[in-house]
Structure formats: C-alpha cells, structure tokens
Amino acid sequence: MADTPEEILKDMKKYWRVGWILLACTALTVAVAKVTPSVIIGLGIATVKAGLVALIFMHLSHEKSIIYKVLIYTVFFAIGLMFLTLLAMYDPIIAPVNRAY
Amino acid sequence: MGSGTSTAESANAHDHDDHHHDLPFLKKYIFSTDHKIIGYQYGFTALIFLFIGFYLMMVMRWSITTPDKPLPGLLAAFLNDSWLSDEGRVTGDLYNMFGAMHGTIMVFLGIVPLAFGAFGNFVTPLQIGAPDMAFPRLNMASYWFYFLGGVTMLTSFFIPSGAAEAGWTMYSPIATTAQLDEPNLWYTGQTFWLFGMVMLISSSLLGAVNFISTIINLRCRGMTWMRLPFFVWAMMVTGFLLLLAFPPLEVAALMQLMDRLAGASFFIPTGLNFTGAGSVDAGLLDVAGGGSPLLYQHLFWFLAHPEVYVLILPAIAIVGEIIPVNIRKPMWGYKSMVYAVMVLGFLAFIVWAHHMYLTGMGNVVSTFFQATTVIISIPSVVLLSCLFISLWGGSIRFTVPMLWALAFLPMFGFGGLTGLPLAFNFIDLHLHDTYYVIGHFHYIVAPGTIFGLFAGIYHWFPKATGRMMNSKLGHMHFWPSLIAMNGIFLPMMIQGMSGFHRRWYDGGINFEQIAGQVLFEQDSIFAKIFSLVPGIESGKTIEMIDLNHVMTFSVWILLIGQLPFIFNFIFSIFKGKKVETDNPWEATTIEWLAPNKPGHGNFLSEPIAYRGPYEYSVPGHEKDFSPQFERGPDGVILGEEDPIEESEGAQ
Amino acid sequence: MEIPFEVKPRPDTGLWNAKVGIWLFLASEVMLFGGLFSGYLFLRLGSAGEADYFWPQGVLSVPFGFVNTLILILSSVFVVVAWLQLKLRNFEKFRFWMILVVFCAGIFLVNKGFEYSAKFKHYGIKLSDNSIVEGHGIDDTIRYEGIKKVNVDVGRFEGEFLESVHGDTPKFREVMSVDADGKSVLGDSIELSENAVKKIEERRNNSLREKHLASNEEAKAKDSDFNAIRWLPAMGVKQLSFVADKEFSIEIKRKKLRKSFPDSVKFRDQTSLKGTISKLTPGLYLQAVDRIDLRATDSEDPETSSLVWKYLGKESLLKGHSDQGSSDANHGDDKDHAAIGYNEDEQKVKDDSHPHDPKKEAAMAKKIFLGARENVLQEAKENKKEADFGKTLNHSVLKWKDDKEGEVLKSHAPILVPWEDVKLYSNFTPKWNTYYAIYFTLTGLHGLHVLLGALVLLYFAVFGRKLFDKDPEHMTNRVEVGGLFWHFVDLVWIFLFPILYLM
C-alpha cells in the first residue's frame, strides 16, 4: 500500500476519480429507471458501484489473504440466504409456484 | 523458562507477586478486562442460569408426571402463587412459559456462555500463548451484554404477563400473537424475550469477533496453524458459526419485534384468524397480512442449526484435550479432526431445513436437506471415531475429568445416532415434535455437552485456582449423574416412538390410545423392577405413561447428584488440595506453562511453541510427555516456515 | 501488559488486530443485511402471486433518495481523504474532512426524517371489498352512546375508558351478585377508578378467602385426615361488572381501541362496554383522497361498482374535523360536538356553501380515474396489445390532463367509509403493508448505523488529537477502521436506493 507522500497523493486523486464515477453511476441508475424500471439493470449498476466501494475505498483490491478467506465464506452464505425465498415458496415438482404460506 | 515442572515454591512465589492485587475490587473482579476473570464471570453466571433452567424443568416434570397433584411446597416456594391453578396445579400456560424459558435459558444463557464464554475465554489465550484477548474491552462488553440479556429474560418472569411462552423457537404467528391481550405490548414477556435475545446476540457477535481475531493474530512464536491444540480449532469454528449464523436470527427477532410493536405483518399471513387459547381477543387480527410464518422458521433455523453445533463443539473440544492427557499418547488423527471440524462448520449452514420437514416445503427441498443432513453426520462420526480410537492402546488414567470425558463419548454417540433417523423426512413425519426429538438432542446436550463441561471444570480447576477438586466427591458426582441422565432420556426415546407429543403438559394422560400402550405385562420381571420406582403401583401392567415416573424420579436423583459438585466446587476453591506444580496433569499444551492462577498477562516469560500439541510418549524422550513449550532435544520453532522468526531477523 | 500487534501488523498475517476485527464484524453485518434483503425478496416475490396484494412501486420520492445517495457517496470519499491526510500526518486537514463527513451524515439523517414524517401523515384505508383509498387528513373519532354496563378485567384495569367519557363521568354501582330471577344486586354508588377497583378486588378476595378457609375447617371437622387446601390467587375474582347511574357516552380515536363492534367496544385494558355507535360518527373519514387502487377489488366491474364510488364525496358529520394533527391538538374542541348536535339540514346547507363541493369533487375523481382507464384502453388498441389495467386500477386521482378537452382536471374529494366497511386503516407505517414494514426496518437499521458511525467518526475528529500526538500510526489505524465501517454503510445504501426507490 502507498506509504510515501507522493504515492499517497496519487491515491487521493484515485479516490476522487472513483468518487465521481460513483456519482455518475447513481445519476445513470436514476435515468435508466425513468426509461425502463428494469430490476436487472438497476441491480447491475448497484453491484458495480458496490464493487468499486469495496475494492477501492475499502481497499480490498490489495488486502491480505485471510480477509479474503473470511469474506468468501461469508458471501457464500449470504448468497445462500437469498435462496430462502425459493425454499419457502417453490416446489419444482408439485407446483412451480406455491403461495407464500 | 522452558520447564513445565516449576516447583511449588515458584508457584507460591507467584501468588505473592501477583501485581494486580492492588487493583480495586470493582476493577479486578467486576469490570475486569482480563480474559480469565471474564471467563470466571461467564462461568459463574452460566452455572446459575443452568440451575435456574433445571428448576424450571423440575416444575414441568412435576406437571407431566402428576398433573392431578398440586405442586409440592419445595418447588412452589419459588413461584408466584398466581401462576398456579386454583387447585395449586401447574397450568398449561405456566407449562408453556417454563418450557419456552427452559429452552432459552439452557441454550442461550447456560450452555453457550459456559462452553464458549467461560472455557473459550479462559483457555484459548492460554493455549495459544497470548497475554490476553485481542480486544480486552470488547470482551468485557460482550460479558455485560450477556448479563443484561440474562437479566432481561429473568425480569420477564416478574411482569404481569409472565415470561415468553411460545417455545424456545418462538415460532410466529404464535409468538406474535401470544400475550396480545396485555394493555401494553412493550411490557410483555414475549417482547422482553426479543429484546433479551438481541442483547445476547450482540454479546455473541462481539465474542465471536474477539475469539477469531485472537486466534488469527495473537498466536505465540512457533504456534503455526497445525500446532494449534484441537480446542483452539474448535473455538475458531464455533466463532465462525456464531459470527455468521446469529445475524439472521437478529433479523428474525427485529422483524418479530416490528410485528408485535409496530403492527407489521412480516410473519403473519393474510386473513389470519386469531383464536388464541382462552384469549378474550378472538377474531381477525388488525393487520395487513401478506407475510409468511415460514420466513421466520427459515431465519430461525438458519441460526439454530449452527447453534446446536455451537453447543456441542466446545464439549468435543474439551474432551479432545482431556483424552490425550489421560491416555499418555498422541491424539489419533489430529489432522482429520481439524479438517472434520472445518467441514462441520461449513455443512452446519446448509442443513437447517431438516427441522422443517413438516411445514410442507416440498419434496425436492426436503430431499436436498435430507442429503446434506446425512452428509453432515460424516464429520461428526470422524470426530467421535478419532477420539475413540485414541483410547486404543493408551495407558489410561481414570481421573475424574477423564471419567466425564469417557462418558461423553458414548452419550454423544447415542445422541448423534438417534439424529440419523430424524434426518430422513419420511421417518421424521412420524417422530417430529415427539419426545424422541427431545431425547435425541438432550442426549447430545445433557449427558453430552454438560458432561464435557464438567470434565473441563475438573480438568482446568487447578490452573484457575491452584487447587485440586476432591476426587471422591467427584466420583459421587459422576456416577449418579451418569445413571440419572440415562434414566431421564432413554425413556423419552421409547415414549417418543410411541407418539408422545413434546408439548403435552399433562404428560399424555388424556391420550389413552397412546399413553396406555402396554410396555411390560403385569407380573413380568420388568414390571416388578419398574414398580420399585416411586409413583408406580406394584403389580400393575406397565404402560407407556408410567415411564414418566421413571424420568421424574431420575430427575430428583440428578438433582441430588449435583450436591457433591456444588459442595466440592466451593470447598475446593478455598480448601482444596494445593497442587505442587504448574502442570499437575503432566500435559503438553501451553496453558500449563503459565503459573497457576495466572496473573494479568498470563505468562512469566515469552511462551514459544516448539512442537505439536499432543506429543506424549515420544520415543527417545525421558519423560512420557513433551510439552509444546519445551525445546527438548528435537523442538523447532519451525525455522523456514516460521515467518515471525524470519521477519524478526529482517527487522 | 501490552497486547501484541495492536498497531504494527503481525508479520505472517500482515494484519493488525483491529483490522481483523473490523472485517469479521463486517462479515457479520453482511449476514445481518443479507437476512433483511432476503426478507425483502421474500415479501416482494411472495406478493407477486397474490390476488389481493400488490407491491407498491414508486411511492418514495426519488429526488430525496437520489440526494441522499449522493451525500453518502461524497461522505465516503471524504472519509478516505481524511484518512490519507492522517497518513500524511496532517491532523488539521484530517479534522476538516472528518467534520465534513459527520455533516453529510447529519444531512442524510435530516432528509430521512422528512421522508419518514411525510409517510406518517399519509393514510390508507382498505375497504371490505379490498379496494384501497389513500389520502390525507384522517378523522377516526368514534362515539358510543347509551352505555350503562361496564365489564372490567380486574388484573388489567387501568381506567382507560374513563378518560374518553363524553360529558360528565357518571357514578357506578358494582354488581354484587345476580339473584335467582337474573336480576343484579347492586352495591353503593361510587367513583370508578383504578384504586376503587383494587379495593373492591381486595374486599371480594378477602371474603372468598374466608369462605375457603371456613370450608377447610368444616372438612377437617368431618375428616381429621383432611389436608387443608391452600388458598391461591387463582381462586380470586377475575371480572367485575359495574352499572352506571345514568347512560353515558364515550368518544375516542378508533385506533386507540382494542376492538369495536356495532354494539360493544373493548379497550386496551380489556374493559368492555355495551353501547351503540353514534350517528354522528358513522364511519372513518378521510379529507382528501389522492389515490384509488382497485386492483384487488372483489366486485365484477370495479371501475363502476366498487364501494369506493359509493362512499366518495361524503362529508363527515362532525364539524371542525380537520387533519389528524390539529384535531389531536385541540382535543378540547371535540367535546363541543355534542353541543352542535346532529342536524341533517344544517349539514346540507353547509355542503352546498362549501367552496369545494364534495359531491362534485368525487365526480371529478371518478372522471379522472375512468379517463385514465380510457387512455390505457386506447393505447392498447393502437398497439394491438391486451390492456394492462395494472396502471389505471392503481391510480392517482389528484390531477390528470384530459387530452380530448385539453383541460387539466383536479380533484380533492373526501370519503367517509362506514365502520363495517373498513377492513384496515393506517398511516404509511409498517402496519399498512409489508412494503412499508420492510422499508422502515431496512432504512431504520441503516439509519442507526449511520448515526453510530457518525458518532464514532465525530469522536475521532474531536478527541483524536491526543492519540495522534502520542502515536500517529495508531490513530491512523483507528480512522481506517472507522472508515471501513463507514464505507460499508454506504455500500448498503447503494443497494437500498434502487430496490426501495426505483424498482
């Protein structure tokens, strides 16, 4: 990671640049939503933004391996958590979509 | 230093130069940041909660066995009289309340704090040679959150509504609609339970963060991953289970709070017609609906299955430490155990829906969870097998901790094996919510985990106090406990298979078809034996329901069996036999390097790990144990692989 | 004693303690918000198959959400800048940027406050045929008349109903017992209060207890082996009944009641009264309807035969009704209604002279609604597609441009829904539907994180100097940890914005 003053200043520039990109992305989401309120596009842009925040601002892009290990484990289960819905509502054999209770 | 056999003198000397005597009492014992003191705090509090939970259970058992008799004065003495029916009997409401709180207190306020909070806190830093936890103040906060959570739960008994009464699982919509007839919903046991739970969860999360950070970052020199004692590995996995499984429960608790207090309907389906038993408020609920009770169950069991491993792993870990010490040979399959425990930690997250087979969630989903559940028994069996095989060819010392550890093995095995049938959804249709399930997990938690914890108490007592616990009293504690535990839980299996439901507060007396099934014919030899149990008339046919007397009788024996322990524990703290050395069991792990009653900072000199954790009877060594902290003829700090040493060289 | 690696990273893991700690903590936070997102998904997808529930879309103000997103992103940049300034060992600049971050957090929370309070003032009513109207200015005053008998739950009585008695509080007589003919034997006339009930309870319990003990003695006299039965509270009184000296009436906000039926009413403390609903308060009144949603309506032809059209344009009979806030504030005024009385003619006169004639407004609202529907049909015809009534049946009736006549139509109609046709009503809080439930839970929890994070960062900015002077690296580490948390909070919002505001 950057430790000399020059490098730090370079980093500072990078952070500002990313900040502007994020702001632009936000405007883009709103604009796109006006045209077509598409879930996929909306979440897609959000994921890109979240990725930028995590990788650059939270400097995950050059973090130690232990942290990656912890996070991969976590993200795996967090994604699993999203499937709760499916588990509670769908039975692919009996009926494609069961009511939620 | 490098010697595990420091003399009594040095131990005594240390007693005197314990430089923290000058701390004021409050700072030293109450708001301490020392991991050992916090461990003691957890331990004492948890033991008290265990006894409270035990008491609740005795009241319930009275109701099950003798639903027609008034509660005896001994048990009623602690009760608010207004909870009893007008004949002085236990009411269904009271039974529900005690049932729910028994589960909650035992799991969240008893076992987990004792196993993870107390043993984890006391032993982990010592075993990895750290001066304390990574975040001592967080550690203190975590204890106080736990304490507050416990106080909240206990206070809920004394408010007009009484404590929560919807089972320890707090399923919505029962939990959401329970006690709705109170004027102020903030002031009900159900709501207190949720708030208490949020605090307990916060406590566990802080604890988990702290444990994992400590293990990752505070291992002493030479303590590489594969030199970690098994206990530490298990604590790390337990930490991860808590860290990742508890937040979904927190979500569930918050949502249920919103449902109760803000009228939301996260877990309330459209058009729920509420006929709450005996409630004056029957009729449609005044809520929007559109939620799903299943969502609650998923969120709950997403936590609660990992939670059951939180209950058992520390016990396996303790037993895993005690067995090598007492067989004087290395643990068989250390690496397999480490990998097994990691696999277990992973699989524990994807089996939760085996608690929900009867919710009609669909065949494919059931089949998936059935498969994962069967698979998860593999690492469990690996753990158990390694421990069993370790015994082979060992020169076993039958010390008191070893007795408990040895009893743990078959008891845990029995509990685990009885879980297997439950894993198959077609069998579970029959067994779900019967006493069979209760028997299954109690075999794991009671004669399993609790035996493991007792083993741990007897094992580390000398390190914590500098004194031994009395072994005669220890035997007087062990044997009645072992027999009584089986007397309680074995009949549950039989009753459960014949269909006894877990929530019958009258023990099934009104279900003649089930209760009246004949177990032993009149005059048979077994009938004669059974008639020895108080409460069963002699010369009658023994029916299923008569097993209730056996269980309740065993409960009283178990209670009496704990008296030697209580006496022994308190007596030995002050008057027990002093231990001569810092390593009375001649063990190999680093906690035995620290002086007895370790002071703040734990070690007198920097601990270094020169070898693996269980090097007993190493050929060519003069002693039959080669401690991790002794260089000996062949100890290494793991030269090339030891980055600490390398980087120190670089500095 | 010193904990190793508090400041310097441990060589083999490359991390100092707090860094490990914060990432672990964030991992658990991921699971926390993950659980909530999963709940969101569940409720939203679950509502898709329902015939009676439609996920509200576009009900939050996008500009508000947009600005808040910008603010959080900016604050995220400020945090890293502040941290870099510390790395450059420049405390004053660090402090400047950090305070800016806290300032951003403040604006964010204030914005949120506005958004919340707008929701609190907006009401929805679900009618018995599942049609929905939304609008402002609720009046849920309900009055019961001709009450004589009061039933009290002894354990829970808090004297709630006494506060809503309309006019003078009457005296009450306790029902001592009921004689053979079913007539009640009454006690003395008393002033009813929590204390009075306590006293009666005590008296009754004492006499019950004495009876019980006497019967114990009796049994013992007959059979010396008899074990006396202990007196237990469960043997005491549970319910008490009172009869008022004269008929009285109560007036109260419906939402404060536990249950209300045409002929009886029950308070939160389980006190129940028998009486009839006054003609003055026949139903729930909403002053200005701004949206009508007929998608879930049961009737065959919702556009014309829904209950909404039946009740739209009816005025409340209570004078001085206004929006919730002011009628709450002048609670004293409510007492005047009795003096005004119920007078249909007077009401009629008033209606005619009203600047906004409610009947006309209602007709206008219907015209807007049907006009918009016509547009959809038209559009479908042009595109040769099936008409999607999702839009019309869920329609704002505030304002609409009629293309044919080129004029802008506006409506401002009141509605009065009879009590028996009110299925559910609430302001836009978690109670109204699961969307608001998850919205408030998610944003509330997120707001809490913003608040706590801002407090910690503020602490660094204000009190950080001492540690900075002593050990700048330690201080830098702390700020890094605080920053990581802050970024995480930002990251959560990045997802919240589209799923709550845009989609």
Ligand code: HEM
């Ligand atoms: C060896 C593998 C295990 C298997 C295959 C297994 C399987 C099951 C299944 C299928 C159930 C649900 C039964 C039902 O509700 O109908 C269950 C319940 C339960 N198990 Fe296990 N189990 C195992 C190990 C454990 C362990 C190690 C614990 C630790 C304490 C445990 C604690 C529990 C508890 C507490 C319940 C009951 C929860 C409740 O409904 O209140 N189980 N088990």
Ligand SMILES: [Cu+2]
């Ligand atoms: Cu399970």
